[in-house]
Amino acid sequence: MKARKATGNWNPDWEPFARLDPAWTEKALAMAIAPAVSGALDPRTIELIRIALDASCTQLDATGVRRHIRRALEAGATRGEIVAVLQLASLQGLHTMRLAAPILLEEIEAVNGKARRARSRKQARKETR
Helix, strand or coil: CHHHHHHCCCCHHHHHHHHHCHHHHHHHHHHHHHHHHHCCCCHHHHHHHHHHHHHCCCCCCHHHHHHHHHHHHHCCCCHHHHHHHHHHHHHHHHHHHHHHHHHHHHHHHHHHHHHHHHHHHHHHHHHHC
């Protein structure tokens, strides 16, 4: 595969796709490597971006993170730059809290409201006896 040889980033998890549909896999890889081979970004920047992508909560590819950290260091990235990239990538997970926290608060209030109403009804029954 042409793109496979050009990247040096072959992930063994892609092997089933390559066996099932080599043409599709080639096109997907060609698209994925286009930024790296275009020359628009330097290798250090490409590797920092790839670290962010592989470390993101939608990817979680430890093998890729390790590979791209190694390559970023070899391309001159600093420890601080890599840590900053990982910190930025971790922010994707915060959207879970932004979405879920208000729902949790609404549900807590709904449950607490039901409990208050039940206590009020119980108290009212006691008072009418």
